[in-house]
Amino acid sequence: MEIKTNSFEVEYDKEINTVRFQGSLRLSGMDEYAPIVELLNQIADQNPANLTLDLRALEFLNSSGINVLSKFVIRVRQNKEMGLTVKGSEEIAWQTKSLKNLQRLMPSLTLELQ
Template identity: 50%
Template sequence: MMDSKQIQGESYLISYDPATVTVNCQGTMRNMGMQAYGPLEDLLTEIMGEEPSQITLDLRGLKLLNSAGIRVLSKFIIQVRNRKTMRVVLKGSKEVTWQESSLTNLKRLMPMALLEWEEER
């Protein structure tokens, strides 16, 4: 089993909890090219390699994500969908502007994905 991991950038923090197979993303990820997402892609690939039955992406604390980041998440969702052995749970907040449309689009890529919205405060 993988150990917990953290990827820290100037304005964001990504942490992985192996006990719950949850990737938690917080902060803002903008002004980043595809190369800057390499560590996140590597983490997601490594988690998939463990063949868990479910992977949770908790994006509720991610205030901004640019198009390169959306591409990384889309690619990951397609890879999981193609394996047919894992389920993805996407946790989002309707209070964060980009999430409603983007997470809905990710769910379209994998209709079996579970989309959970944080209750509005």
């Protein structure tokens, strides 16, 4: 499963249960984020034991995108059988600030900042 544009890419590798985000997500509002929400929800519906969101190559994410990730983390938190790891980069300013908030939403979330 993949969503690809000129400015960003979201790709799911089912073999390693990893969603990779790359580029810059500057979409306007929840309507434009709908395909990404749908992709994430399809993955959650498959109920993998562990899922990784790899954000290390995501240079920018606006507030609507952070909202999408937050809602997804809350959805995963409600599924007691599913683990979640978020990989981020310490070199990208928004990630060091915002990704820690995801861990507050789901204390069992594993946050790896590299």
